[in-house]
Amino acid sequence: MTSIGTTLFEAPDWTGIGGSPEHIERRKDAEERASRLGLPSFEEELWRYTPIDELDLSKYKLLLPGGPVLDSGLTDGIDKEAAAVIDVVNGKISAVSTFDESISVHSTGDKLENAIGSVVSPDFDFFADCNLAYNTAPVFVEIAPNSVVTSPILIRHHTSFENLAWFPRVFVHAGENSEATVIEHQSSTDVDALVCPVIEINVAQAARLKYLTVQEHGANIWQIATQVANVGRDAHVSLNQVALGGAYARARIDTKMMGQGSSSSTTAVYFGRQKAKHDFRTFQKHEAPHSNSNLLFKGVVDDESRAIYSGLIRIESDAGDVNAYQTNRTLKLSDEAWAESVPNLEIENNDVKCSHASAVGPIDEEQKFYLESRGVPADIAEALVVKGFFADVLEALPSSLVSEAVNLRIEELLALDLELSRR
Amino acid sequence: MTVLSMKNLGVAVAEQQILHGVDLEVASGEVHAVMGPNGAGKSTLSNAIMGKAGYQITSGSLELDGQDLSTLPTWARAQAGLFLAMQYPTEVPGVSVRETLELALAERSSQEIDVQSRLLEEAEKIGLANELLERALNVDMSGGEKKRNETAQLAVLDPQIAVLDELDSGLDIDALRACAERIEGMTEQGLGVLCITHYHRLLDYLPADHVHILVGGRIVESGGPELAVELEAEGYSRFIESDDESEGVSVAIGGRSQQTSSSISEADDPFADPLA
Numbered sequence: 033m034t035s036i037g038t039t040l041f042e043a044p045d046w047t048g049i050g051g052s053p054e055h056i057e058r059r060k061d062a063e064e065r066a067s068r069l070g071l072p073s074f075e076e077e078l079w080r081y082t083p084i085d086e087l088d089l090s091k092y093k094l095l096l097p098g099g100p101v102l103d104s105g106l107t108d109g110i111d112k113e114a115a116a117v118i119d120v121v122n123g124k125i126s127a128v129s130t131f132d133e134s135i136s137v138h139s140t141g142d143k144l145e146n147a148i149g150s151v152v153s154p155d156f157d158f159f160a161d162c163n164l165a166y167n168t169a170p171v172f173v174e175i176a177p178n179s180v181v182t183s184p185i186l187i188r189h190h191t192s193f194e195n196l197a198w199f200p201r202v203f204v205h206a207g208e209n210s211e212a213t214v215i216e217h218q219s220s221t222d223v224d225a226l227v228c229p230v231i232e233i234n235v236a237q238a239a240r241l242k243y244l245t246v247q248e249h250g251a252n253i254w255q256i257a258t259q260v261a262n263v264g265r266d267a268h269v270s271l272n273q274v275a276l277g278g279a280y281a282r283a284r285i286d287t288k289m290m291g292q293g294s295s296s297s298t299t300a301v302y303f304g305r306q307k308a309k310h311d312f313r314t315f316q317k318h319e320a321p322h323s324n325s326n327l328l329f330k331g332v333v334d335d336e337s338r339a340i341y342s343g344l345i346r347i348e349s350d351a352g353d354v355n356a357y358q359t360n361r362t363l364k365l366s367d368e369a370w371a372e373s374v375p376n377l378e379i380e381n382n383d384v385k386c387s388h389a390s391a392v393g394p395i396d397e398e399q400k401f402y403l404e405s406r407g408v409p410a411d412i413a414e415a416l417v418v419k420g421f422f423a424d425v426l427e428a429l430p431s432s433l434v435s436e437a438v439n440l441r442i443e444e445l446l447a448l449d450l451e452l453s454r455r
Numbered sequence: 456m457t458v459l460s461m462k463n464l465g466v467a468v469a470e471q472q473i474l475h476g477v478d479l480e481v482a483s484g485e486v487h488a489v490m491g492p493n494g495a496g497k498s499t500l501s502n503a504i505m506g507k508a509g510y511q512i513t514s515g516s517l518e519l520d521g522q523d524l525s526t527l528p529t530w531a532r533a534q535a536g537l538f539l540a541m542q543y544p545t546e547v548p549g550v551s552v553r554e555t556l557e558l559a560l561a562e563r564s565s566q567e568i569d570v571q572s573r574l575l576e577e578a579e580k581i582g583l584a585n586e587l588l589e590r591a592l593n594v595d596m597s598g599g600e601k602k603r604n605e606t607a608q609l610a611v612l613d614p615q616i617a618v619l620d621e622l623d624s625g626l627d628i629d630a631l632r633a634c635a636e637r638i639e640g641m642t643e644q645g646l647g648v649l650c651i652t653h654y655h656r657l658l659d660y661l662p663a664d665h666v667h668i669l670v671g672g673r674i675v676e677s678g679g680p681e682l683a684v685e686l687e688a689e690g691y692s693r694f695i696e697s698d699d700e701s702e703g704v705s706v707a708i709g710g711r712s713q714q715t716s717s718s719i720s721e722a723d724d725p726f727a728d729p730l731a
Binding site for chain 1: 505507508528529530533534538539541544545546547548549550554555556558559560562563591592608612
């Protein structure tokens with residue numbers, strides 16, 4: 033059918049590329065661009081501190097093994113109350129069900145093809161181009177104008193095939209004055225695989241969209257994710273990340289306040305154990321007046337794990353009356369753990385309120401002393417302080433089921449569950 | 456009978472010697488007040504007893520019933536029977552008072568205690584609003600609410616010896632009375648109290664058996680309750696004359712003596728700025 037998939041990856045039996053002739057052409061262009069660009073280097077600012085030079089693409093193959101979602105993990109129970117469930121496994125859509133007529137889901141067709149690339153533009157970067165070239169199971173979710181979808185839309189991306197490279201692609205369009213919540217669950221078994229999702233989000237005028245990403249990959253997964261939200265006039269987007277797994281798990285998250293009165297709230301909870309590496313790159317771009325953005329990231333690095341955060345607030349010259357805030361706090365729980373936090377501001381307009389705060393440090397000794405002075409053993413006191421550190425971000429997640437599940441997982445990671453069950 | 460005992464206790468903070476050989480013994484059922492001006496070393500004493508990081512014992516001994524506390528971590532001192540009610544209770548986001556006390560009590564004994572009912576009971580006694588028990592520890596609480604919360608925790612944990620670090624600071628008179636009277640009730644059940652305070656008014660509701668004057672890191676005089684009354688009338692100036700500490704300390708004490716020489720009713724004003 034096409035020569036796509038042979039210049040960058042080994043692609044035995046590769047027949048997965050679909051779409052109209054124009055779309056195939058776009059894929060070929062993207063592949064050519066990616067081949068020309070080559071992998072980024074850690075000398076580039078956006079890839080500083082990353083292990084990108086350790087990525088060996090020849091290890092991974094383009095295949096379409098498909099399969100079932102093996103474990104519902106931290107989103108357990110969501111499927112039973114969801115307005116829609118979309119399962120995409122190892123590059124193939126395995127199930128789509130919708131229970132709300134305000135939601136439509138497409139995996140082929142003009143609507144989907146026209147949407148793809150309209151938020152994350154071609155030539156965004158190497159991995160987005162790879163995604164444009166090699167995505168095999170794109171999903172377009174449309175929420176009808178003026179509708180309020182109260183139950184979450186669940187999208188599960190599951191990886192269970194050794195040495196697979198795959199490129200999940202999601203486009204969510206929240207129609208004018210609509211309201212919805214999407215929960216995307218990225219999970220995997222302990223296979224060694226490369227997963228590079230691209231999530232495009234378009235929030236039309238006056239719409240309210242919450243998008244929660246729960247990443248609990250196995251310890252050998254490389255994930256390089258890109259998520260961009262365009263926010264229209266008087267619209268609001270909330271992008272929440274829970275990142276607990278992966279060998280190297282990167283998420284680039286852009287919010288673009290494109291219409292006047294638009295706003296965004298971006299949060300993340302991340303927790304690294306053993307040799308995990310978490311990497312977040314955020315952009316809050318204000319292109320319109322009267323717009324607001326708020327970002328709060330909280331993470332822990334334990335054992336020998338690493339975390340990188342870099343964030344940029346950019347305010348264009350014609351975007352006045354803007355509030356933009358950015359905070360990243362990383363707790364370092366072991367001497368071998370490492371974290372870097374780099375905030376940046378670029379402001380072209382005087383009528384703005386902006387702040388950025390960034391801190392990497394140990395846990396709060398005063399809090400620990402307080403708990404110990406009640407008689408709480410030192411290790412439990414430390415775990416309680418860490419759990420409490422995450423509390424405000426977790427409470428604000430758009431799903432109480434998920435926030436409770438994550439809270440329990442964090443207790444497990446802190447070995448606090450053992451102490452609680454010891455009673 | 457439990458005894459908290461300090462002999463010739465010297466404590467340094469950041470290599471600066473703050474306490475110069477303190478001798479004190481607090482036994483079950485007794486209330487000892489340690490009074491002193493700002494900068495005398497009162498909070499250093501309470502933090503050193505509880506083993507806060509950075510408070511280094513440089514001489515003497517600190518024992519509970521003969522057990523050396525100086526090498527124990529903070530939590531083990533609490534488990535051994537000590538409690539510290541803090542001057543400025545720390546906010547701990549996302550952690551409830553109930554889970555804190557459950558974890559502390561679980562460490563002490565395998566016996567199940569219904570912490571929630573006990574907390575509600577104690578909150579009732581001292582006028583702490585129930586909804587505050589649902590909040591994260593000390594988060595968004597007023598000074599008075601924090602002190603009532605400390606008192607409720609003290610009552611539920613039921614330690615042998617309680618160190619009260621300026622329990623009265625930031626407390627209005629109603630809260631002061633409620634907290635002090637509850638603690639007074641506990642002393643009748645055997646609680647020993649080391650009450651560190653700047654002012655006499657706490658002792659109106661929590662009468663002290665013994666009063667010690669701490670100036671410049673030394674106990675310069677000990678006596679019965681009459682000493683606190685005398686102090687109320689005369690201020691700390693009498694004790695400062697014998698003080699050969701740094702000038703900085705003297706200046707602060709001088710300011711204090713001026714204020715205490717004003718009328719008693721003013722000194723009793725619960726809304727007066729204690730740092731004025």
